[in-house]
Amino acid sequence: MKPLIAGNWKMNGLADAASEIEALIAKMDGSAPADRDVAVCPPATLLAGFAARYSDEAIQFGGQDCHAEASGAHTGDISAEMLADAGAAFVIVGHSERRADHGETDAAVRAKAEAALRAGLTPIICVGETQEERSTGRAFDVVRTQLAGSVPTSGPRSGPLADDDYVIAYEPVWAIGTGLTPTLEDIAEMHEDIRERTGAGARILYGGSVKPANAAEILRVRNVNGALVGGASLKANDFYAIVAAAAG
Ligand code: 13P
Numbered sequence: 001m002k003p004l005i006a007g008n009w010k011m012n013g014l015a016d017a018a019s020e021i022e023a024l025i026a027k028m029d030g031s032a033p034a035d036r037d038v039a040v041c042p043p044a045t046l047l048a049g050f051a052a053r054y055s056d057e058a059i060q061f062g063g064q065d066c067h068a069e070a071s072g073a074h075t076g077d078i079s080a081e082m083l084a085d086a087g088a089a090f091v092i093v094g095h096s097e098r099r100a101d102h103g104e105t106d107a108a109v110r111a112k113a114e115a116a117l118r119a120g121l122t123p124i125i126c127v128g129e130t131q132e133e134r135s136t137g138r139a140f141d142v143v144r145t146q147l148a149g150s151v152p153t154s155g156p157r158s159g160p161l162a163d164d165d166y167v168i169a170y171e172p173v174w175a176i177g178t179g180l181t182p183t184l185e186d187i188a189e190m191h192e193d194i195r196e197r198t199g200a201g202a203r204i205l206y207g208g209s210v211k212p213a214n215a216a217e218i219l220r221v222r223n224v225n226g227a228l229v230g231g232a233s234l235k236a237n238d239f240y241a242i243v244a245a246a247a248g
Contacts, residue, residue: 001201001203001225002035002036002037002203003035003036003037003203003219003225003226003227003246004036004037004038004039004167004203004205004225004226005036005037005038005039005226005227005229005239005242005243005246006038006039006040006041006062006090006092006124006167006169006205006226006227006228006229006233007039007040007041007229007230007233007234007239008041008064008092008095008207008228008229008230008233009040009041009042009043009064009233009234010043010064010097010230011043012043012234013042013043013046013234015046015049017042017046017234018046018049018050018053020234020235020236020239021040021050021054021059021236022054023236023237023240024038024040024058024059024236024239024240024243025054025057025058025059027236027237027240028058028059028240028243029058031057031058032057032058032059033058033243033247035247036226036243036246036247037060037226038058038059038060038243039059039060039061039062039089039090040059040060040061040062040233040239041061041062041063041064041090041091041092042061043064044063044064044078044083044086047061047063047083047086047087047088048086048087050087051086051087051088052087055087060089060090061087061088061089061090062083062088062089062090062091062092062121062124063078063080063083063086063088063090063091063092063121064091064092064095065078065091065092065093065095065098065112066078066079066080066082066083066091066093066112066115066116066119066121067079067080067112067115068108068111068112068114068115069115070115070118070119079115079119080112080115080116080118080119080121081118081119083119083121084119084120084121088121089121089122090121090122090123090124090167091112091116091121091122091123091124092123092124092126092169092228093109093112093113093116093123093124093125093126093150094106094109094112094113094125094126094127094146094150095126095171096126096128096171096173096176097176099126100173105149106145106146106148106149106150107149109125109146109149109150110149110150110151110152113125113150113151113152113166114152117152117155117156117161117165117166118156120156122164122165122166122167123152123166123167124166124167124168124169124205124228125150125151125166125167125168125169126168126169126171126207126228127143127146127147127150127168127169127170127171127194128143128146128170128171128172128173128175128176128207128208129142129143129172129173129174130142130173130174131173131174134172134174139172139190140190140193143170143190143193143194144193144197147168147194147197147198148197151166151168151198152166161199162199163198163199163200163201163202164201164202166202167202167203167204167205167226168194168198168202168203168204168205169204169205169206169207169228170187170190170191170194170204170205170206170207171206171207171208171228172208173208174208175207175208175209176207176208176209176230177209177230177231178208178209179209180208180209181208181209181210181214181218182208184217184218184221187206187218187221187224188221188222188223188224191204191206191221191222191223191224192222192223194223195223203225203226204223204224204225205224205225205226205227205228206218206221206224206226206227206228207227207228207229207230209231210227210228210229210232210242211232211238211242212232212238212241212242212245215227215241215242215245215246216245219245219246226246227242227246229242
């Protein structure tokens, strides 16, 4: 399976962050590696500009969230159609920060993922347990429930959901931005459990403190088909080192 390395810039980046995209493209010699997909999900304010300036280059772009509806009276929200129109190929949905900060339920996340499919985007659907859920032995139950509730049951245009219509990202909440990561065995166990509940060909990314120093070993774990990278995606040098670690 072709790995996907996706950067989630979260609420970081002003116009001058274009220099990081340019540095990343330069490091990739200006062309997409045939054996890996590389995407950056910048803030919405930067998305259209980046996608217009750097289309046909080595990287794809994505949004960080979308509304479930295509248009309407939803002040401040952005629809999947708008992201597609801005040049996005992906959209992250159900990130734990949105589940926590905005009270997004599994049903809301599924509606957003369905909106992404409707708009021709690939949703990156995030799941993951908190520290308390892990320490009380509930990590697998929590992630199974999130998967069952958040992943669409049908694909674009009401056809069946195909494995390449969507991406799952397993991001243990306690590993995000903390420098902590699960053991490789714990990652393997959870990814295997997710695999049993998703298509054999669907990509399952790992996210949570992926850094240049640990990327290669994490990306070699069975059923890890790429990474969703936060802090280390903000600097071209670090993000490129993770992209390079995904080389076949
Ligand atoms: P960090 O890589 O900063 O831990 O963030 C992970 C994440 O939340 C990506 O979506």
